[in-house]
Amino acid sequence: MAGNRLQGAATGRLREWWRERRSWELSEEARANVRTLGALVTVREAVPSLTDEARTMLQGARRELEAADTVLLFDEHRRSPLGSHVTAAHLHLNAARLLWARSFVTSPQDVSPYLAGLKAVVNEHLPPGDPRRKSVERLQGISSADELVRLTEAVEAAQAVALREKLRAASFVRIVCCVAGFLMLLAAGVAVLTSVWSQAVPMCFNPSQSIGSVATAPESPVSYRVVCPIGSDDSPRSPDLDDNVKAVATWGDYVVVEVVGLVAAGVAAASALRKIRGTSTPYPVPVASALLKLPAGALTAVLGLLLMRGGFVPGLSSLDSSAQIIAWAVVFGYSQELFTKFVDRRGQMVLDAVRGPTSPPQGTATAPGPAAASDSAGV
Template sequence: MPGRYPEWYRERRSWELGEDARATVRKLRALVSERRHVVEASGRPDGQAILGAADEEIDCAEQTLTFDEHRRAPLGSHVTAAQLHLNTARLLWLKSFLSSPAEVAPYLPGLLAVVREHLARDDPRRVATEVVMEKYAHRRAIDETDLVVVLESVDVAYSVTLREKLRAGSFVRIVCGVAAFLFVLAAGVAVLTAFFPDSVPLCFNPSRQSAEPATDSKVPYAIVCPTASQGSLDSTELDQNFAAVTSWGDYVVVEIVGLVAAGVAAASALRNIRGTSTTYPVPVALAALKLPAGALTAVLGLLLMRGGFVPGLTALDSSAQIIAWAVIFGYSQELFTKWVDRQGQRVLESVRGPLDPPTAAGRTTVVPAAGPAPRAGPASSRSADEEAEG
């Protein structure tokens, strides 16, 4: 039982992906071993060297996936590194077929899918791969030169995939860093205002016509703060009256209310999140950013109202109104964090591959699979017209 917690700690956030990588290791070992028997029977020393390099990459991937031997804390980056070695091993295994390219035919649709998934439509390597696949669809044969073109495009696609995953990891670290800074900033504001509550009070001075009647007050207004209010004031100085009513908990209450409102906004934003299959928690980082942002926007919004920035709302009548506006301002952090949410969604989508530009009708153009083009005829023309109308 004592070892269960360290085991969970080592495998958090990456257990499923790690098992998938281990299964890929076993699969590639079997494929390389089977291919080695064929190459040894043909007596090709260059093929044996390529398969030897593939074995070394598989060993590196397996060592990276072994937590006890890995030099870094296994938070998920070890899975990405293992996938890098496995992709290289897979490419080396495919290059061992250069002397007999016809044997790669069953794997060509999968290779084309990888290229289309991770390279842009106008990428010359993707275009060249699609040309090769079109020729293959017509002549049902592929030579060594065409196979090299396809494999090089797949190699570039794997590199693009790695860069996108690293970009996702960098995005998560940046967002978490900003969220931590805002948390510290919000905590610092709460601590400073608790020690100096009358420096910048979150209080308002509505006239007595809208406040509780106070016959013994020396001024025609009341003081309303987030945690207290008073209508009977002994001084004619506004600052002294503010200092007499304000409390150390004013900013704390407003920040807590803003944080709760931001938490509700973050929960409602989950409806637009489709999750991610990567080891980088982009949605969690985006949700964490909203919490301190809501606490700070609640404070800043009330300060703007107190300074007369919003005409007609310069004097709130009760503490309940102040708390209500703190809820609104805390929720309104969505106006600022929505741009970060959009960038996070783009980062998640780019991990899968480039986004094709939409067509004039607002739909994404889909590249058809390689194969002979259909013959033009009345039926096909009618279908094209129906698609245009749809």
């Protein structure tokens, strides 16, 4: 019985984590909005002088609220843990809000108390030059059905723009995660293939050494050493370079270099946290950007050392020890920042494009603060 209780508690904790791992707070916010708008619909339905058209609008709003509530139920909706359920719930909320506003068609002046909030939605997402925003900005109150129609059309357009902003963020996360997964599979494939055929493309160097030095054995027919990531030979026995390299190269050379590059990339991702401002969307753009750095670091470490072995970097074609190879693997693994920084910038641009109540109005530029200025200078 005690074991069953412990297992049940662990299962409950796991389900809690699964439910809250991304957007639990945003889901509760959407649920609160459903309740608030539902109360407004209920109050509106109690007006005895409503026309049949207005009641039809309110019934549609009620159905949209029920759909939003269903989407937000984690245990029933199959896409609940992915964050897209929050966006889907906001779609139903937006539709419900528009239907509720259009129920005032016979008494448009009753919408005037809610005009400021509706205008704020329009100003957040529509650019200043948009004619629908201009027509709404001129409104000081709602006194006719035509003005109500202009207001609801502008709100609907702003909601469509907001949806595209969120979908763009979701698409960016999916693309980055797919690329990161592909690079991780590629790095794993390189490690597996080179462990099976360790002598196909050995990651070894042959630094020269003077004849008669202490490290050179008298019986060695060559004046160089063979140095690999996890082994070396100071006195090669064969006059053929390929035979000497094959005798030292092992299956773990690429694995060690990839692990070192991955660790260096992880350190780079951790250092990049100082520039992350977080996100209020259910889509983890910063996390996806950080995950991309890990396989990129493993691959850049391998490719960088192969370029050095091929003599691509003048003066650095022959490393002297295994420690130097590992050190350069760290450098190349960290240097993936040269490539992934563009992804980081694009991700921040995608996040900045998702407008919200605390965002500056469309078309306005904000002056960078001291911290932002110092970051820009550092980049």
